[in-house]
Amino acid sequence: MAVAHPLDRYLRTDRLPTMWCPGCGLGILLGCILRALDRRIREGSLRRENVGFAGGIGCSARMTLYPYFDSAHVIHGRAIPFALGVKIVKPEMKMIVVGGDGDIAAIGGNHILHAIRRNADLVVIMANNMIYGMTGGQQAPTTPRGLYTTTTPYGNPEREINIVKLAAALGANYVARGSVTHTPLLEQMIYKALGKRGLAFVEVLSTCPELFGRHIGFRSPVDLYSELRKRVVVKTRPSVEESDYSWERGFVIGEFVDRDEPGFIEVLQEYTSRARGGAG
Amino acid sequence: MAVAHPLDRYLRTDRLPTMWCPGCGLGILLGCILRALDRRIREGSLRRENVGFAGGIGCSARMTLYPYFDSAHVIHGRAIPFALGVKIVKPEMKMIVVGGDGDIAAIGGNHILHAIRRNADLVVIMANNMIYGMTGGQQAPTTPRGLYTTTTPYGNPEREINIVKLAAALGANYVARGSVTHTPLLEQMIYKALGKRGLAFVEVLSTCPELFGRHIGFRSPVDLYSELRKRVVVKTRPSVEESDYSWERGFVIGEFVDRDEPGFIEVLQEYTSRARGGAG
Amino acid sequence: MRIEVLIAGRGGQGILLLGHILGRAVAKYTNLYILGSEIYAAETRGGDSRVDLVIADREEEADFIKVMGADIAIVMHQLQLDAYSHLIKDGAVVFLDRSNVTSVPQRKWRVFLEPYTDIAEREFGTPRVANMVALGHLVRQTSLVPPEGVEEVIRETVPKDWVDVNIRAFRYFLSR
Amino acid sequence: MRIEVLIAGRGGQGILLLGHILGRAVAKYTNLYILGSEIYAAETRGGDSRVDLVIADREEEADFIKVMGADIAIVMHQLQLDAYSHLIKDGAVVFLDRSNVTSVPQRKWRVFLEPYTDIAEREFGTPRVANMVALGHLVRQTSLVPPEGVEEVIRETVPKDWVDVNIRAFRYFLSR
Amino acid sequence: MRVDYVTGNTAIALGSIAAGLRFYAGYPITPTSDIFEFLARELPKRGGYVVQFEDEIASINAAIGASWACAKSMTATSGPGFSLMVEALSLAVITETPVVVVYVMRTGPSTGVPTRSGQYDVLQATYGFHGGLVVPVLAPATPQEAFDLTVRAFNVSEKLRTPVVLLSDATIAHTYGRVVVREPGEVEVVERAKPSVPPEKYRPYDPGEGLVPPMACFGEGYNVLVESLTHDERGYYAPRSDVQRRLMWRLYRKIVESAPELFDYGAAYLDGCDVALVSYGSTSLSTLVAAKILRSEGYRACSIRLRTLFPVYEEGIRRLLNGVGKVFVVENNVGLYYRELRGVLRGSEVVSVPIIDLDLPQPREVVEVVKQWL
Amino acid sequence: MRVDYVTGNTAIALGSIAAGLRFYAGYPITPTSDIFEFLARELPKRGGYVVQFEDEIASINAAIGASWACAKSMTATSGPGFSLMVEALSLAVITETPVVVVYVMRTGPSTGVPTRSGQYDVLQATYGFHGGLVVPVLAPATPQEAFDLTVRAFNVSEKLRTPVVLLSDATIAHTYGRVVVREPGEVEVVERAKPSVPPEKYRPYDPGEGLVPPMACFGEGYNVLVESLTHDERGYYAPRSDVQRRLMWRLYRKIVESAPELFDYGAAYLDGCDVALVSYGSTSLSTLVAAKILRSEGYRACSIRLRTLFPVYEEGIRRLLNGVGKVFVVENNVGLYYRELRGVLRGSEVVSVPIIDLDLPQPREVVEVVKQWL
Amino acid sequence: MGSATAVLRVPTGKYFINVVKERCKECGLCVFVCPTKVLDKGSERNSRGYRFAVPVRPEKCIGCRMCEYSCPDFAIFIEVGGG
Amino acid sequence: MGSATAVLRVPTGKYFINVVKERCKECGLCVFVCPTKVLDKGSERNSRGYRFAVPVRPEKCIGCRMCEYSCPDFAIFIEVGGG
Numbered sequence A, B: 001m002a003v004a005h006p007l008d009r010y011l012r013t014d015r016l017p018t019m020w021c022p023g024c025g026l027g028i029l030l031g032c033i034l035r036a037l038d039r040r041i042r043e044g045s046l047r048r049e050n051v052g053f054a055g056g057i058g059c060s061a062r063m064t065l066y067p068y069f070d071s072a073h074v075i076h077g078r079a080i081p082f083a084l085g086v087k088i089v090k091p092e093m094k095m096i097v098v099g100g101d102g103d104i105a106a107i108g109g110n111h112i113l114h115a116i117r118r119n120a121d122l123v124v125i126m127a128n129n130m131i132y133g134m135t136g137g138q139q140a141p142t143t144p145r146g147l148y149t150t151t152t153p154y155g156n157p158e159r160e161i162n163i164v165k166l167a168a169a170l171g172a173n174y175v176a177r178g179s180v181t182h183t184p185l186l187e188q189m190i191y192k193a194l195g196k197r198g199l200a201f202v203e204v205l206s207t208c209p210e211l212f213g214r215h216i217g218f219r220s221p222v223d224l225y226s227e228l229r230k231r232v233v234v235k236t237r238p239s240v241e242e243s244d245y246s247w248e249r250g251f252v253i254g255e256f257v258d259r260d261e262p263g264f265i266e267v268l269q270e271y272t273s274r275a276r277g278g279a280g
Numbered sequence C, D: 001m002r003i004e005v006l007i008a009g010r011g012g013q014g015i016l017l018l019g020h021i022l023g024r025a026v027a028k029y030t031n032l033y034i035l036g037s038e039i040y041a042a043e044t045r046g047g048d049s050r051v052d053l054v055i056a057d058r059e060e061e062a063d064f065i066k067v068m069g070a071d072i073a074i075v076m077h078q079l080q081l082d083a084y085s086h087l088i089k090d091g092a093v094v095f096l097d098r099s100n101v102t103s104v105p106q107r108k109w110r111v112f113l114e115p116y117t118d119i120a121e122r123e124f125g126t127p128r129v130a131n132m133v134a135l136g137h138l139v140r141q142t143s144l145v146p147p148e149g150v151e152e153v154i155r156e157t158v159p160k161d162w163v164d165v166n167i168r169a170f171r172y173f174l175s176r
Numbered sequence E, F: 001m002r003v004d005y006v007t008g009n010t011a012i013a014l015g016s017i018a019a020g021l022r023f024y025a026g027y028p029i030t031p032t033s034d035i036f037e038f039l040a041r042e043l044p045k046r047g048g049y050v051v052q053f054e055d056e057i058a059s060i061n062a063a064i065g066a067s068w069a070c071a072k073s074m075t076a077t078s079g080p081g082f083s084l085m086v087e088a089l090s091l092a093v094i095t096e097t098p099v100v101v102v103y104v105m106r107t108g109p110s111t112g113v114p115t116r117s118g119q120y121d122v123l124q125a126t127y128g129f130h131g132g133l134v135v136p137v138l139a140p141a142t143p144q145e146a147f148d149l150t151v152r153a154f155n156v157s158e159k160l161r162t163p164v165v166l167l168s169d170a171t172i173a174h175t176y177g178r179v180v181v182r183e184p185g186e187v188e189v190v191e192r193a194k195p196s197v198p199p200e201k202y203r204p205y206d207p208g209e210g211l212v213p214p215m216a217c218f219g220e221g222y223n224v225l226v227e228s229l230t231h232d233e234r235g236y237y238a239p240r241s242d243v244q245r246r247l248m249w250r251l252y253r254k255i256v257e258s259a260p261e262l263f264d265y266g267a268a269y270l271d272g273c274d275v276a277l278v279s280y281g282s283t284s285l286s287t288l289v290a291a292k293i294l295r296s297e298g299y300r301a302c303s304i305r306l307r308t309l310f311p312v313y314e315e316g317i318r319r320l321l322n323g324v325g326k327v328f329v330v331e332n333n334v335g336l337y338y339r340e341l342r343g344v345l346r347g348s349e350v351v352s353v354p355i356i357d358l359d360l361p362q363p364r365e366v367v368e369v370v371k372q373w374l
Numbered sequence G, H: 001m002g003s004a005t006a007v008l009r010v011p012t013g014k015y016f017i018n019v020v021k022e023r024c025k026e027c028g029l030c031v032f033v034c035p036t037k038v039l040d041k042g043s044e045r046n047s048r049g050y051r052f053a054v055p056v057r058p059e060k061c062i063g064c065r066m067c068e069y070s071c072p073d074f075a076i077f078i079e080v081g082g083g
């Protein structure tokens, strides 16, 4: 495969172009992830063969199809336990979980909940396009209340989830919200997440022009992208209380939590080593 | 069935004595629930035939076996969707979900998460005995770190969940933590919960002398009860930040959240009525 | 009686709508049984679009959803004509869009070759109703369905603003 | 050779431990095959406790886990004697705790009737080792297992502080 | 009554409305989402509720809950989602909860090819849940059958107090057809039997003379007990062999003894048939054509389309195929329902014709395979 | 090698250690928790990991993940938990992931009687997941078999790159027995084949000459692809009928063609047998005694205990029972595996003897039922 | 041992302390929580073998109902009146 | 229409703007984000029918890489040098 683009060395270029619709934000996110990884690999803080991806099912989870790393495209909602299984038995792996808002926050809700509670040593990147893309535009737990989706034709009656608050309340070591409309910042967040122990959670606002855009009247990729960009509010070190997730008040992006409690893997190893010490 | 105890009118007395071990806190909790219901029924703010119970599986969920109301003892972790199914089609019902920390916070985690996010009109009472009672004393997500359980014989390596923080972060209308060591307060919390729209969540610290008590060296019901009572810190209107859940620092009980946002059911009905209005 | 109808063209030519309207008209305005299936490529532009209809007067003869030997066909583009002509049987009545078809295979078909797209553009100001022009042609030549039925279906199916031009396009061949 | 052993009594009499030690000793210190099962009532006090052992020299003869006609039995309480005597076959060797058994049915058993509980209390200061006294008696009278094997098993099974008194109780009948 | 031209999926949605659906609990999945979306638009207009849940587990449990509040309930899913529902279906079995699960099969295993077809899940549909009891499985092959069998699924579900699986597939889901749509008043609609005794006397699992207990609901003052444990007639936990036997055999019998009544099939070219092509669901369209081709080539072939897959009406199937020389079971999978049929038709020669195809098997291919055995 | 006296559950835990278990992912459930608890104590001493997850779904997915990091993995559960695992088992099938699932059956459906026994889930164990492919199911009847078959389950799982179900039940779980325990070095332990080509040339689903592709793991530089979609040899999504056919039939064949090798049974009183009592798992203990009683009463009865339930080695079973007049399939359920066997043994008279009992069926009861047919 | 709802009813002066014998599981919680040490484990056993609680100093009862509220088994309750 | 990685390489003076023609999906995001309006939809189509982006005012490029970072399809990138 001839290398053209600087990220081609990290891509399965024979699978390009991607399956994503034109102008889908997910490709932008993938670029940010790969550039962040590139920085880490170049600076020597990560070894390439120790990077693994895992994703469930959805347009976002299909991100696992393209990186030229160990990668698992598993079942809807279950990438986190898959990744944790890898991580526990091979702690040297840096496992990156990528998934959509449905994959991670709806069906996978219990796993993200407990992964964060455990402060499991994973990087979890949730692409939030506020919709179910893969299945054709149904309501997601992130869909702002009132908006039209195909399963809420009279408007979404549900309150949307602010997953930043959840992640913070459960004690993740790193909690950030980025947006594909703000790529240098997003890349920096992922770079940082890759360096953390414990659970690093990055919610990424992304665009689904094909469905979400169409639902809300912004049909072209550029229209939706610029609409989202308008509604994004960048804050430096905002508090969790400031983490507005709202169609009206805007979506605050930034780093909400950055702490350094021991991760699950090291505590597990410490306790497990007691067994080897003969205790118990 | 001859009525002896004042609560007998709300009990399936032919199933007494309960299956619970001597001194198990769950019976105390059941008493508080029934007294709170009694107050509501007497004062006319609830009709008896509109009260329904649902529980998953576990010693705590078996609480559904005794109240003389409509009651469902379903499968592990799934009482919330069951109850919500009832509630959606019969909004006049007051559905009370009772379950253990395993039932509600482990396997049922995704349902409590989304029920709270939706502010679903349910009263959820989670009996937290810090252990899996029914199955014989395994780790629960509430088990304080470091303690012995049968599945963590070298000490529990996991960080425990502070479910009050979770419930608050996701926006429940009412969030309280009570304890079977403080019955009048607990009864009051449940009384209040029964009067709320939206989701009312009450975590109840309970005693499992048979297993948890034995694991940590407090074998008799009284020993464990008095140990728990010592560690309970009662606060009046504490903030969520003050909601310590810690073996060392103590367990703060009190009402952490009390607000009055519209519940899911009324919003759903409003949106649904748009369809009848012919819109969409 | 058992008739297979094949409708094919490129994405964007309104093939699915054509097939749907025809199928629906048969279902609702004849006493015939019908099964229909659609194929469309995922690509936004230019992929295959195809509708297969199996029509019969006895229920058990409406027995398959894919055309195995079409009795009637509309093909709106050369690419699909090349791809599917083996599915059109000898003796079939075949409607081809001369605007997009350059070479017609030597087969024992009864061929109608008309520039549907050009007609649509010329007469109705948009190539988007080429499909209705072709449909009108089919209905006229085969009398598979009553034209009023088709017009009814157009009215329930097509977005309001488009009903009129679609009906006019549909009538193009019927009214001559 | 195929032997069924029944051990029964009330909860709290150490029946399960007795059965476990005997079973384990057979498994580890003879060449016999063995299967064993336990029943215990959920109630804290006083429910049935019962261990069934099926012992055979050919693997396929260790074929069931429930006693259907016990060849050897230890019964530590009247209630269980009443409940289970139909499971003890004629000709069986039966050890009964006279301390808790008041009436022995008229059956063709070889009965040993000794006050195991009283012996335990009197000689070892606790009724909790009555089970070991009885076990010793069985081992002595049946030579099903070598006594050293049983003692080995007691050592691995019983909490440290209790090993000594258990072994002494076990030896009570063996040493006389 | 009106004639419409709709897909199998839409026909199912319309059928559910005709049967009295009041609650649809769903989680989107290809190729079922349009059932969900259709109902999301239409059901609220008729006073019903359509709610998207966080996953399939919540959906089926909510449907079960709603059924206990007396609302006819349904959910629709495909392989991955059905797999997540089986634990709750076992609950529905033991609690005797009427609920309809539409299972639109797609290409598996696992995620497979989500948009395409197959019949890989025919055994999972009834053997997939723990407890080993049969639930009725009905299999349409056309949009009209999808409509009719959906109504039937509800009726069976209410009558027998059981979950019913309507087993469709991706091909039927998106096949259009002429469908005679009947409105709620125009079809026979069965409602569950309600208790005739006063609340104090009501025992929720007491079948009386029959096999199916009358069902009171939440909110009616009956102090209903929904119990997932082995229970006696009152709904009280009773961990005893006699209770277990009584319960199991009653639950078994109420389904299996309905087999004759539930039996439903379509047959073509039956007279003088010596070569039977047995099939179900979309594949039976291939088989119908294959039989015609075989007839045209001089074979005495017929085509049998089973519409009821479980309970298996063994007598009926044997009677139907009595005297047929060779029976071919044509399926779009590795040969699964064949395992059932060869056990039932022990007198005949039964041959498996497994044809794996993302679409309908080509009739020609069926013919070729069959001819190898003739 | 040492002799121990342990329960079936402990024997499974010991067997898994002998076979090289490195990761146990669990969620407590009766009657399996003591497997978990035993391993929680023992496995860490040997460098393995035991982790309790939030539910069974997480457990099985974590086990699959760990297997892809080259650790032999296991989980244990019973009906409700297995039901939650089936979606992921379908994933394990298509991704060809070695993993062992211990399924300790208890009384169902649903919560049933959690502490007591039954064999209701024998069909779910292999037909329970979507996709319709068979996974090997091994069924021990005694603690010794539990040990031996656990080792075998791991070996089969590694060799065929497949999930394997070890199907036990509550009776075996808590039955003690003499068990010859072998240590890790003392049993034959099969390890999965590793790729022999360099990473650039590695294609994760290319079986080469055979049916089972070599398996590289995460962290080895092979850029492995785990793919739940229908994939070609590279692991790339390929929604095409030819690819689907190739994949399905390979996955099918690698299991089914191993049937002769996997076939395992125990037989007693075989000579001159005219009345065969076929059984599996704990019930075969009842059957063994029943056969003895029947012999003693003059019937030429024998007892067959199947240790491999799936794949069904049809030839082998037919050969084994060739010439036997009547075959009785004795099961503690409504008669499930019988459905398989009557399809296989189409020449013999096959009778279902379903005996529902919270414990072992009484041999006497088996004898009585059988005699009704003699 | 009496019927399932046989009650030991002890007047305290202002109250009656009632113990439903068959329900008591001898857990001792009522004994523990009673602020005035009114209660104690009895010596009589119910049919399940539990020595149910008895008011040993009924006259000290202040009617606070802590025993009633803390009993997990609906085995003890206070009535006003008597004496 | 050229190989899958055929690149349109345009020097700007200080940079090269590269467009991998076959990867472009004509989404227009690069055009939109470019601060100096260097890019536009082209008129040529790639084999999938997309009119890939082209630098229409290359000389205005400031090398900020916003186009590269915002392209979802790895279809455009900037190299330093040239000119």
Ligand SMILES: Cc1ncc(C[n+]2csc(CCOP(=O)(O)OP(=O)(O)O)c2C)c(N)n1
Binding pocket: A057, A058, A059, A060, A061, A075, A076, A099, A100, A101, A102, A103, A104, A127, A129, A131, A132, A133, A134, A135, A140, E027, E028, E029, E030, E056, E080, E081, E084, E111
């Ligand atoms: C168990 C299960 N249920 C449902 C589906 C269908 N499904 C596939 S992707 C998806 C959700 C997609 O939404 P999201 O996770 O937000 O990803 P997106 O496509 O929006 O990136 C669903 C419901 C499935 N594959 N498996």
Ligand SMILES: Cc1ncc(C[n+]2csc(CCOP(=O)(O)OP(=O)(O)O)c2C)c(N)n1
Binding pocket: B057, B058, B059, B060, B061, B075, B076, B099, B100, B101, B102, B103, B104, B127, B129, B131, B132, B133, B134, B135, B140, F027, F028, F029, F030, F056, F080, F081, F084, F111
């Ligand atoms: C799907 C499933 N998994 C596991 C179990 C076994 N199980 C029964 S209760 C229980 C947990 C009990 O803990 P908790 O919910 O805290 O209730 P408690 O007994 O402590 O009150 C478990 C794991 C089950 N019944 N179903």
Ligand code: SF4
Binding pocket: A019, A020, A021, A023, A024, A025, A026, A059, A060, A129, A133, A134, A207, A208, A209, A210, A211, A212
């Ligand atoms: S459907 Fe939406 S999320 Fe999925 S690829 Fe298309 S634009 Fe992206």
Ligand code: SF4
Binding pocket: B019, B020, B021, B023, B024, B025, B026, B059, B060, B129, B133, B134, B207, B208, B209, B210, B211, B212
């Ligand atoms: S095990 Fe614990 S929680 Fe369960 S009844 Fe006994 S004391 Fe209560």
Ligand code: SF4
Binding pocket: G017, G033, G034, G035, G036, G037, G038, G039, G060, G061, G062, G063, G064, G065, G066, G067, G068, G078
């Ligand atoms: S009411 Fe109060 S004072 Fe009286 S016995 Fe009960 S706890 Fe004691």
Ligand code: SF4
Binding pocket: B023, G019, G023, G024, G025, G026, G027, G028, G029, G030, G031, G052, G053, G070, G071, G072, G073, G074, G075, G076
């Ligand atoms: S609290 Fe209740 S159960 Fe416990 S001792 Fe007192 S009366 Fe008995």
Ligand code: SF4
Binding pocket: H017, H033, H034, H035, H036, H037, H038, H039, H060, H061, H062, H063, H064, H065, H066, H067, H068, H078
């Ligand atoms: S590098 Fe910057 S200035 Fe140059 S083309 Fe790209 S976006 Fe425009």
Ligand code: SF4
Binding pocket: A023, H019, H023, H024, H025, H026, H027, H028, H029, H030, H031, H052, H053, H070, H071, H072, H073, H074, H075, H076
């Ligand atoms: S952003 Fe990329 S895909 Fe979109 S138009 Fe520009 S180069 Fe093409």
Ligand SMILES: [Mg+2]
Binding pocket: A100, A101, A102, A127, A128, A129, A130, A131, A132, A133, A140
């Ligand atoms: Mg999404």
Ligand SMILES: [Mg+2]
Binding pocket: B058, B100, B101, B102, B127, B128, B129, B130, B131, B132, B133, B140
């Ligand atoms: Mg608990």
